[in-house]
Amino acid sequence: MASGLVALLDDVAGIAKLAAASLDDVAGAAGKAGAKAAGVVIDDTAVTPRYVTGFSPERELPIIGKIALGSLRNKLLFLLPGALLLSALAPWALTPLLMAGGAFLCFEGAEKVLERWLGGHGHGDEDLTGADPAEIERQKVAGAVRTDFILSAEIMAIALAEVASQPLAMRAFVLVLVSLAITAGVYGVVALIVKMDDVGLHLAQRGSAAARAVGRGLVKGMPVLMGALGVIGTAAMIWVGGGIVLHGLEEYGLGGPAHALHAAGATAGAASPVAPGFVEWAVGAAGSGVAGLVLGGVIAVAVHQLRKR
Numbered sequence: 001m002a003s004g005l006v007a008l009l010d011d012v013a014g015i016a017k018l019a020a021a022s023l024d025d026v027a028g029a030a031g032k033a034g035a036k037a038a039g040v041v042i043d044d045t046a047v048t049p050r051y052v053t054g055f056s057p058e059r060e061l062p063i064i065g066k067i068a069l070g071s072l073r074n075k076l077l078f079l080l081p082g083a084l085l086l087s088a089l090a091p092w093a094l095t096p097l098l099m100a101g102g103a104f105l106c107f108e109g110a111e112k113v114l115e116r117w118l119g120g121h122g123h124g125d126e127d128l129t130g131a132d133p134a135e136i137e138r139q140k141v142a143g144a145v146r147t148d149f150i151l152s153a154e155i156m157a158i159a160l161a162e163v164a165s166q167p168l169a170m171r172a173f174v175l176v177l178v179s180l181a182i183t184a185g186v187y188g189v190v191a192l193i194v195k196m197d198d199v200g201l202h203l204a205q206r207g208s209a210a211a212r213a214v215g216r217g218l219v220k221g222m223p224v225l226m227g228a229l230g231v232i233g234t235a236a237m238i239w240v241g242g243g244i245v246l247h248g249l250e251e252y253g254l255g256g257p258a259h260a261l262h263a264a265g266a267t268a269g270a271a272s273p274v275a276p277g278f279v280e281w282a283v284g285a286a287g288s289g290v291a292g293l294v295l296g297g298v299i300a301v302a303v304h305q306l307r308k309r
Contacts, residue, residue: 243284
């Protein structure tokens, strides 16, 4: 009886170890997949704060909460089942879909660069002058959730590509973890960014000279931070999109550009006396960015010509 109990406990311990290992595998795969989607995540973080511009401070966090819930609904109710069905029924379509998403990222980033260099108007918001504040809020949230759907679709496609060879249950767990982690991370950071000026104003009105100095620094630094986020988000979109397209071409036997870029990065890293790994990554990212900017620029010019016609 005792030996049977010991054997049972051994079996339970073994199952627990296997479960822990599986959770480690899921967490590791989710982390890797989320890292691959970094460019889209940064852009999502940079885009969202503009949807609360013009609202009273007490409505900012509730609006962000509504957008976050909409984002989670996009990922878990629509994109997750679609991604799993795609990977189960038509896995061959994943690479073309991922390349299309990468090309879209390049187009979005290049369009922003062209607008900054050549002037012109971006995708302006609709005129809501004189509308009811509740209706304005509803439309802003709806617009943010629509934009999030596109960005979330790209995130899910990138994440799915990283775990396409895993069993279906593993893919589902990874996509759920990526959805939860990225939504919490993005909208948590957005909430901090949006309320940072309020924190700075509060500190600037305190009696302590140090607190006032920090508060003034936060208030003055917020426009700089928002501008930096926009630049970083645009750059990340271009180099991530370019890298996705180059990798997709490599899978179809057109690996010359990707191999040349990898060789250039390895050569630069080997020649660098400091941080060779970072240098190799930076060269690869820069090359992907150039490729993405060229591809995105071509698409942007073509789209502009179509719009004119």
